[in-house]
Structure formats: structure tokens, C-alpha cells
Amino acid sequence: MKTIVILFAISFVAVLGHPELTDEDIAKHKEHHESCMNENGLNESTVVNKWKDDNDEKLNCYKTCLLKKSGTMNADGKIDVEVARANLEKKDIASEKIEEMINACKDVTGTGCEMGRDVFKCFMQFYPQE
Numbered sequence: 001m002k003t004i005v006i007l008f009a010i011s012f013v014a015v016l017g018h019p020e021l022t023d024e025d026i027a028k029h030k031e032h033h034e035s036c037m038n039e040n041g042l043n044e045s046t047v048v049n050k051w052k053d054d055n056d057e058k059l060n061c062y063k064t065c066l067l068k069k070s071g072t073m074n075a076d077g078k079i080d081v082e083v084a085r086a087n088l089e090k091k092d093i094a095s096e097k098i099e100e101m102i103n104a105c106k107d108v109t110g111t112g113c114e115m116g117r118d119v120f121k122c123f124m125q126f127y128p129q130e
């Protein structure tokens, strides 16, 4: 269960009640998750256990990989506001909060995989902690 919670948390999905999310959305997310783990030599337990370790380069690259695959980060390493908004709208998040999140996080910059880490960190501030 913990894995599922994390898996969903990282794609900005709260845990329960998401009628807007199709099976296809979920399947796509799982595929991104798996290929990003493979690319970075990570496994499920490392991702879960090290999620909050900001200094783990592999984890940071995994986070960056997820953002790229979902299109939230474009090829130039910038946040694609339209895609980010569309992804967030599929979750159960109030639209004012979405705008707040996007405004706060769209200009996050960083070198290499630190970018992904910082973008996630920024978005996660808007989620209640476990």
C-alpha cells in the first residue's frame, strides 16, 4: 500500500477518489514510473525509501525523468504550464490551488537532475504531509 501511496503522490495524485483519472492515465503513469526506475537503476523500495533524500542523484534523475515523460517538463528543461495544468486538472484539486501551484513552481530552475528534485519539492509543498 505504501508503494501505491507514494506512486500516486509523486504523480500529484491524491490517494482516493479520482474519477477523472482513466485506466489509461494510470497505466501511462506506471509505465513512466517503471522506465524511469530502469533508466536510473532504481527499484521500487529504493524509490519509496529515498523519496525524501534530496541528495540522491539517482532519485533526482528519476523525478526529472517522470516530469519529462509526463510532458510537465519540456525538452528545454522548462515547465510546460499548459501540460502541468492539464495534468493537475485530472486530479482532485481546486482550480485556484492549481493556479497557485503553477505560479509558485513554473519558474523553478536547476542544473541537470536538481531541476526535477526542486520542481517536485515545490509542488509537494501544496500537499499535506503524511
Ligand SMILES: *[C@@H]1O[C@H](CO)[C@@H](O)[C@H](O)[C@H]1NC(C)=O
Pocket: 042, 043, 045, 046
Ligand atoms: C533495491 O535496490 C537496493 C539498492 O541497490 C538493494 O539493496 C535492494 O536489495 C533492492 N531491492 C529489491 C527488492 O530488489
